[in-house]
Amino acid sequence: xxxxxxxxxxxxxxxxxxxxxxxxxxxxxxxxxxxxxxxxxxxxxxxxxxxxxxxxxxxxxxxxxxxxxxxxxxxxxxxxxxxxxxxxxxxxxxxxxxxxxxxxxxxxxxxxxxxxxxxxxxxxxxxxxxxxxxxxxxxxxxxxxxxxxxxxxxxxxxxxxxxxxxxxxxxxxxxxxxxxxxxxxxxxxxxxxxxxxxxxxxx
DNA sequence: CGACCGATTGACT
DNA sequence: GTCAATCGGTCGG
Numbered sequence: 738x739x740x741x742x743x744x745x746x747x748x749x750x751x752x753x754x755x756x757x758x759x760x761x762x763x764x765x766x767x768x769x770x771x772x773x774x775x776x777x778x779x780x781x782x783x784x785x786x787x788x789x790x791x792x793x794x795x796x797x798x799x800x801x802x803x804x805x806x807x808x809x810x811x812x813x814x815x816x817x818x819x820x821x822x823x824x825x826x827x828x829x830x831x832x833x834x835x836x837x838x839x840x841x842x843x844x845x846x847x848x849x850x851x852x853x854x855x856x857x858x859x860x861x862x863x864x865x866x867x868x869x870x871x872x873x874x875x876x877x878x879x880x881x882x883x884x885x886x887x888x889x890x891x892x893x894x895x896x897x898x899x900x901x902x903x904x905x906x907x908x909x910x911x912x913x914x915x916x917x918x919x920x921x922x923x924x925x926x927x928x929x930x931x932x933x934x935x936x937x938x939x940x
Numbered sequence: 941c942g943a944c945c946g947a948t949t950g951a952c953t
Numbered sequence: 954g955t956c957a958a959t960c961g962g963t964c965g966g
């Protein structure tokens with residue numbers, strides 16, 4: 738039996754919650770993306786929370802031109818270029834003026850995989866788990882780039898929509914964020930326990 | 941304006 | 954496990 742509202746956009750109030758409360762709730766939600774005539778879906782399985790001025794690892798630690806989108810009203814999309822090579826996508830959370838966002842690190846592809854392989858430039862002989870098991874791979878698979886920065890989820894060709902289920906605390910793993918050099922001890926990463934689509938093996 | 945540095949990835953030992 | 958690619962953001966001079 739399917740959940741009511743499957744694949745319908747999440748309500749606006751969802752984005753207004755505090756970042757650390759919202760982040761685990763994002764697990765099981767889906768990214769919806771219309772790319773030309775094709776509609777793409779992927780279920781979020783791994784995220785990281787980035788707070789504002791009290792989080793040295795966050796781009797919003799200082800309010801700059803780049804990070805200003807993180808201070809917008811929850812539901813904004815923050816995309817930035819990482820290492821000059823990959824795009825990373827975030828869900829801005831909280832009320833306007835609060836500089837918080839959730840980085841989407843990994844997702845499970847839903848439906849036909851052809852477009853995902855094509856967007857990734859991956860040969861079909863490669864395992865599907867390589868399609869979205871990292872923040873840069875995820876954006877590439879979905880065709881997300883800087884054009885989406887400062888747009889709002891649910892207003893264009895990109896949305897966060899309801900999935901088939903939400904995960905309880907027992908189903909969610911929690912640990913340190915990956916790839917940062919500051920505040921490395923903070924457990925702000927959340928993932929779906931046992932998912933084969935994570936960016937790395939669970940430890 | 942020059943220098944440094946990443947919220948990463950893929951190729952390679 | 955190691956390491957280079959690559960470039961916009963940020964900051965110091």
